[in-house]
Amino acid sequence: MKRILAMLLTGLWLVGLNGFGALSRQIVDYRIQVKLQPEKKMLAGREMVTWLNDSAVPVSELQFHLYLNAFKNNRSTFMKESGGTHRGFKVDEDDWGYITVTRLRIKEGEDLTSRMEFIQPDDGNVDDQTVMRLPLPGPVAPQERIAVEIEFEAKLPRVFARSGFFDDFYMVGQWFPKLGVNQDGVWNCHQYHQNTEFFADFGIFEVEITVPEGFVVGATGERIKEVANEDRTLTYTHYQEDVHDFAWTACPDFVEFRERFSLEDPPVDTEMILLVHRQHLNQQPRFLDSLRKGLEFYSRSYGPYPYKTVTLVDPPFKALGAGGMEYPTLFTTMATWFMPEGLRMPEMVTIHEFGHGYWYGIVGSNEFEEAWLDEGINSYSEMKAMDEYYGHDRSMVEFGPIKISDADYQRMQVIPIFAWDPVVRKSWEFISGGSYGSNVYSKAALTLKTLENHLGEKVMARIMRTYYERWKFRHPTTADFIAVAEEVSGRDLGWFFDQFLKTAGSLDYAVSSVRSQEEMAPAGYYGGELLAPKPGKSGRDKDREKVFRNEVVVQRKGELVFPQEILVTFENGDEVREMWDGRERWKRFVYERPSKLKSACLDPENRILLDVDFFNNSKVLKPDRASPLKYALGLALKFQEFLTCLSF
Amino acid sequence: MNILKSYGLGVKRASSSVKMILVLWAFSLIFAGVVYFVGSGFFAGALDRSGLAESLRQFDAGLFLEMLVHNQASVGVVFKVIMMLAFLYFWLSVFLTGGILNTLVSDNAAAGDEPGRRRFAPVFFQGAGRYFGRFFRLEVYSLILWAAFLLFQLIFNLVAKSLTADGTNEKMLYYMFWIRAGLSLVLIFFIRMILDYARIIIVRADTGRVWRSLWEAVRFVFRRLFGTLALYYVLLVTGLVIFLVYWGIHSRISAGSPATIWLVFLIGQVFVMSRSWLRVACQAAEIAFSGGDQ
Numbered sequence: 001m002k003r004i005l006a007m008l009l010t011g012l013w014l015v016g017l018n019g020f021g022a023l024s025r026q027i028v029d030y031r032i033q034v035k036l037q038p039e040k041k042m043l044a045g046r047e048m049v050t051w052l053n054d055s056a057v058p059v060s061e062l063q064f065h066l067y068l069n070a071f072k073n074n075r076s077t078f079m080k081e082s083g084g085t086h087r088g089f090k091v092d093e094d095d096w097g098y099i100t101v102t103r104l105r106i107k108e109g110e111d112l113t114s115r116m117e118f119i120q121p122d123d124g125n126v127d128d129q130t131v132m133r134l135p136l137p138g139p140v141a142p143q144e145r146i147a148v149e150i151e152f153e154a155k156l157p158r159v160f161a162r163s164g165f166f167d168d169f170y171m172v173g174q175w176f177p178k179l180g181v182n183q184d185g186v187w188n189c190h191q192y193h194q195n196t197e198f199f200a201d202f203g204i205f206e207v208e209i210t211v212p213e214g215f216v217v218g219a220t221g222e223r224i225k226e227v228a229n230e231d232r233t234l235t236y237t238h239y240q241e242d243v244h245d246f247a248w249t250a251c252p253d254f255v256e257f258r259e260r261f262s263l264e265d266p267p268v269d270t271e272m273i274l275l276v277h278r279q280h281l282n283q284q285p286r287f288l289d290s291l292r293k294g295l296e297f298y299s300r301s302y303g304p305y306p307y308k309t310v311t312l313v314d315p316p317f318k319a320l321g322a323g324g325m326e327y328p329t330l331f332t333t334m335a336t337w338f339m340p341e342g343l344r345m346p347e348m349v350t351i352h353e354f355g356h357g358y359w360y361g362i363v364g365s366n367e368f369e370e371a372w373l374d375e376g377i378n379s380y381s382e383m384k385a386m387d388e389y390y391g392h393d394r395s396m397v398e399f400g401p402i403k404i405s406d407a408d409y410q411r412m413q414v415i416p417i418f419a420w421d422p423v424v425r426k427s428w429e430f431i432s433g434g435s436y437g438s439n440v441y442s443k444a445a446l447t448l449k450t451l452e453n454h455l456g457e458k459v460m461a462r463i464m465r466t467y468y469e470r471w472k473f474r475h476p477t478t479a480d481f482i483a484v485a486e487e488v489s490g491r492d493l494g495w496f497f498d499q500f501l502k503t504a505g506s507l508d509y510a511v512s513s514v515r516s517q518e519e520m521a522p523a524g525y526y527g528g529e530l531l532a533p534k535p536g537k538s539g540r541d542k543d544r545e546k547v548f549r550n551e552v553v554v555q556r557k558g559e560l561v562f563p564q565e566i567l568v569t570f571e572n573g574d575e576v577r578e579m580w581d582g583r584e585r586w587k588r589f590v591y592e593r594p595s596k597l598k599s600a601c602l603d604p605e606n607r608i609l610l611d612v613d614f615f616n617n618s619k620v621l622k623p624d625r626a627s628p629l630k631y632a633l634g635l636a637l638k639f640q641e642f643l644t645c646l647s648f
Numbered sequence: 649m650n651i652l653k654s655y656g657l658g659v660k661r662a663s664s665s666v667k668m669i670l671v672l673w674a675f676s677l678i679f680a681g682v683v684y685f686v687g688s689g690f691f692a693g694a695l696d697r698s699g700l701a702e703s704l705r706q707f708d709a710g711l712f713l714e715m716l717v718h719n720q721a722s723v724g725v726v727f728k729v730i731m732m733l734a735f736l737y738f739w740l741s742v743f744l745t746g747g748i749l750n751t752l753v754s755d756n757a758a759a760g761d762e763p764g765r766r767r768f769a770p771v772f773f774q775g776a777g778r779y780f781g782r783f784f785r786l787e788v789y790s791l792i793l794w795a796a797f798l799l800f801q802l803i804f805n806l807v808a809k810s811l812t813a814d815g816t817n818e819k820m821l822y823y824m825f826w827i828r829a830g831l832s833l834v835l836i837f838f839i840r841m842i843l844d845y846a847r848i849i850i851v852r853a854d855t856g857r858v859w860r861s862l863w864e865a866v867r868f869v870f871r872r873l874f875g876t877l878a879l880y881y882v883l884l885v886t887g888l889v890i891f892l893v894y895w896g897i898h899s900r901i902s903a904g905s906p907a908t909i910w911l912v913f914l915i916g917q918v919f920v921m922s923r924s925w926l927r928v929a930c931q932a933a934e935i936a937f938s939g940g941d942q
Binding site for chain 2: 167253279280316317336337338393397401402403404405408411412415416514599601613614615616617618619620621623624625626627628629630631632633634635636637639640641642643644646647
């Protein structure tokens with residue numbers, strides 16, 4: 001009886017916690033009505049947001065993100081840090097963007113508009129208005145909810161960084177007053193920086209979007225209602241639970257494609273909605289195919305895709321600043337009308353951005369503070385998916401003999417720059433956008449791939465699945481990921497993560513030298529007796545079996561340490577494998593054998609993808625002359641061919 | 649003289665000008681030799697005694713790019729050397745053009761189109777030396793034609809921009825790019841053809857009036873637009889056919905061993921020689937065409 005009672009109480013507690021069928025702890029509940037005014041490039045909105053104080057302490061203020069104010073003027077923190085450019089796209093100074101809260105009050109209560117104030121928790125830049133603080137008339141007690149009504153208007157910038165418009169294309173992301181995350185009574189609500197993305201609590205979103213007739217609309221979640229209004233506008237209502245953001249897009253030039261995606265194991269049934277710009281219809285099969293692959297790979301690798309829809313948005317060419325961005329159940333991809341099949345950019349971007357539905361969308365880590373948890377883990381997942389579907393040596397580029405894999409691409413990003421910053425760092429504290437990208441995406445992805453090679457693919461798969469299962473619809477940190485990795489692998493991995501995530505050094509091991517010398521016959525005094533070598537060239541004894549002293553010196557050139565396997569080969573075909581813990585600056589291996597040494601190779605299977613120089617990982621006794629000859633003669637010939645063009 | 653007859657004569661003259669072709673080829677080989685030594689030093693240094701050198705016998709784009717990334721400073725030096733050599737070769741080519749034209753025109757004058765009556769080297773190098781200054785000036789004066797070319801680019805850009813400003817027709821962006829590339833090539837060939845005829849006029853008349861020769865060439869080309877263009881493009885097509893044959897052979901050989909690497913290089917040298925042959929054929933055909941017309 002007690003057991004039944006306990007189960008009942010636990011059940012009731014869970015119901016109270018999440019509500020029936022809820023996947024997340026629903027901290028927020030947004031009900032928004034928004035109207036697009038295309039002629040002014042503006043939005044007029046009303047928002048009712050209900051927030052649950054899930055902490056153990058009373059909370060006396062709310063903090064909201066007003067992300068669009070990053071584009072308000074040239075002195076916002078985003079604009080100062082970026083200089084008005086983002087991923088190569090430049091701000092249009094004729095089309096700034098902003099959001100203004102025109103009215104704010106407690107639901108059916110006191111007007112709090114005059115209490116609002118802008119704060120700058122990260123850098124104190126008084127010109128930055130991307131975070132708003134709202135002192136409340138009274139504290140919100142633990143487990144109590146508060147509802148706030150907000151009226152706002154927003155001007156969209158000409159798109160160069162995720163959100164905005166171009167012509168009649170609108171990508172409306174980070175567009176409404178959005179609550180920060182309250183953690184143990186303290187608000188985590190950062191400003192919008194050049195390198196930062198987003199962080200919010202899970203909850204419910206019901207949004208009514210009104211647009212003029214003729215616009216094709218896509219949005220987070222399921223469309224539950226569609227109403228034609230008298231003023232030649234349409235209102236689409238979208239609803240989604242267990243997400244932490246809501247984005248939408250509208251454009252009359254979208255062509256909508258809908259197709260169901262189903263899997264039996266694990267059970268998945270979702271609707272793929274593709275909004276392909278009319279100019280890119282030739283790319284639609286590539287989008288659809290890669291989205292299918294993404295759904296299949298992530299569902300099988302981590303867990304079944306839990307939502308009823310996924311929407312792919314293909315921005316037009318001149319709005320590519322909106323491309324390659326993730327939102328819950330909706331993402332933007334990136335393609336151009338002319339895109340050769342061998343250049344797998346649309347596939348890579350589609351799989352990557354869909355993958356964020358898992359690493360960001362479902363596992364809601366803090367993108368401001370630990371961006372690697374979404375970008376790095378997702379780049380690792382993308383790398384594996386691309387390898388699986390397109391070939392591990394050609395997953396990114398395949399033009400005849402030119403083949404480049406996703407791992408090659410990630411290494412190219414990492415080699416020149418990653419020693420400036422550690423992977424785990426607040427996103428706005430990286431020395432540059434390049435360092436942020438190299439570390440958070442590429443170095444983190446290669447770190448996980450190296451860990452996979454170290455622990456084994458099966459163990460790593462269990463780690464990723466366990467991490468997903470344990471932290472879905474929650475806010476994990478780096479420590480949580482490490483804890484799962486250690487628990488599942490049964491190993492202490494502190495040494496690994498401390499170095500590769502928290503230290504800004506480089507990993508570089510090299511074969512410093514290889515030598516092989518024939519041993520001389522004994523000569524000189526041995527036990528008081530003078531031994532003279534038999535006559536012969538260089539004192540060698542022709543009758544004696546030749547013995548060579550073979551020496552290999554390996555070296556740790558970088559600051560970081562990783563155990564090394566060394567493969568030593570001899571001219572007679574013998575092989576010796578050595579293990580070195582890699583801690584000392586160098587180590588010498590000596591072999592006295594009847595055969596000359598041929599080569600020595602560290603990490604012979606190239607499993608340590610973080611090693612910044614694969615070329616110094618091996619050394620041969622006799623250098624290969626053919627490769628330099630091939631490339632030098634090839635270069636000379638290409639030059640001659642060029643000269644013939646100059647002179648004809 | 650009609651186009652096909654000029655073309656045939658040009659081919660015939662080039663085929664009998666073995667020494668001249670060898671000289672042109674030898675100069676390009678000397679320049680390529682410098683690039684080879686620079687490149688050889690670079691690749692030997694970059695690959696050192698790495699075991700990956702053997703893997704790179706078969707091209708691996710990922711590894712190759714990684715090698716370049718690790719040696720960015722050296723790549724920069726090699727690139728600068730190559731650019732400098734190309735610049736020098738351009739002026740050497742201007743010098744050699746004097747030799748080619750002097751030899752071809754002298755042969756015409758001396759023996760009624762029968763080559764080889766005078767010793768090759770003195771005629772060739774005297775001509776190269778004699779006309780270098782004039783051809784140098786011609787290159788300077790030709791800047792006005794290149795300025796017109798740039799003006800065309802500018803106007804084309806403005807038109808393209810106005811047609812694609814609203815971004816609603818993305819295809820148009822690509823079409824514009826390809827059309828511009830095609831038209832640019834046509835214009836480059838056209839200007840170079842005018843300069844060919846200007847040089848021929850200078851050598852044939854042995855005149856120092858370079859500016860006047862340039863405008864005479866412009867007038868000639870526009871007066872005989874179809875003929876000059878047709879002849880030039882027949883020669884270009886010949887070059888394209890030679891290139892396709894070369895590429896067909898070249899791409900079928902997997903150069904992994906020293907023997908095959910040298911074989912590919914030797915086939916390449918045959919191609920370079922054939923391009924030198926085509927250069928002589930082009931000049932000879934243009935001489936014939938312009939002579940027949942005057």
